[in-house]
Amino acid sequence: MRVSNIFSFKKTYPFIYILFCVQSLTLHLWGGLLQGVMPIQDKLQQFQTLVDQNKIDKDLIRQSFFLFESGSNDIFNYFLSFDPPTLNPDAYVQSMLTQVEDFIDSLYRLGARSLAVFSLGPVGCVPARAVLPSAPVDRCFGKMNKMVKNYNQGLENLVKNVHIKYPGVAGVYGAVYDIVQLFRAMPMRYGILNVSSACCGYGTLGGQMQCGKEGYYICSNPNQFLFWDFFHPSEHAYKLISKLLWSGSQSRIRPFNLKALANITLLHS
Numbered sequence: 001m002r003v004s005n006i007f008s009f010k011k012t013y014p015f016i017y018i019l020f021c022v023q024s025l026t027l028h029l030w031g032g033l034l035q036g037v038m039p040i041q042d043k044l045q046q047f048q049t050l051v052d053q054n055k056i057d058k059d060l061i062r063q064s065f066f067l068f069e070s071g072s073n074d075i076f077n078y079f080l081s082f083d084p085p086t087l088n089p090d091a092y093v094q095s096m097l098t099q100v101e102d103f104i105d106s107l108y109r110l111g112a113r114s115l116a117v118f119s120l121g122p123v124g125c126v127p128a129r130a131v132l133p134s135a136p137v138d139r140c141f142g143k144m145n146k147m148v149k150n151y152n153q154g155l156e157n158l159v160k161n162v163h164i165k166y167p168g169v170a171g172v173y174g175a176v177y178d179i180v181q182l183f184r185a186m187p188m189r190y191g192i193l194n195v196s197s198a199c200c201g202y203g204t205l206g207g208q209m210q211c212g213k214e215g216y217y218i219c220s221n222p223n224q225f226l227f228w229d230f231f232h233p234s235e236h237a238y239k240l241i242s243k244l245l246w247s248g249s250q251s252r253i254r255p256f257n258l259k260a261l262a263n264i265t266l267l268h269s
Helices: 003-007 040-052 058-062 072-078 089-110 127-131 142-165 176-185 235-247 258-267
Strands: 016-018 024-026 037-039 065-068 114-118 170-174 194-198 225-227
Touching: 037 040, 040 089, 065 089, 065 258, 072 089, 072 142, 089 114, 089 142, 114 142, 114 258, 127 194, 142 170, 142 176, 170 258, 176 225, 176 235, 225 235, 235 258
Parallel strands: 016 065, 024 037, 065 114, 114 170, 194 225
Antiparallel strands: none
């Protein structure tokens, strides 16, 4: 997929590989508790197989840039009562970051040289928290968001050192958590009226049933909701996030934005 195809630019930008565009992913092999979840190790193995079979040009890999965002399922699953974790929150987050390091290392060995790592959003604010006995519904789940912020800080540290550990790699960190919290703090500025409930779902916060399951409802104004379903932002929110990551300032994505990363990749292709 070309970046120019996504943003409708006349300029031809490099290819972008999105390894996780179909299934939800989990960093932990034991974390696939939500329907449709695929461990990231499996997805990486699929990619490796295509490369080994010469179904993906290795030169094309070097001329592309890769987007990485994963971990929200893992942190949400940490609080599911029917599968209590054996690690404390800090150790659990560290184990996630170790998996991310391994993933980046594998991508580098496959030839990837341009990488965008996106933070998790405030998972503790998703409507699906309504199914967790320990989570409040009148505010975000603080314990969950604390884990998210610790994980995000670890991701940013990885990106800061990526050019040292992997010579020739350009990496950026997208602060999606901060962007979404900005929408929640000033929703009207971004055309959002509801920052708490799902447009498509059922029950408390629309978070007690997955969109599409029997009995679900859909709101009449989805573009005015922050959340489309019990776990994911609306199309409107995604568009806002994408624009800020593409051309935003360093408070949104750093050390430079996706447009600059695409231009750097293009220069070295």
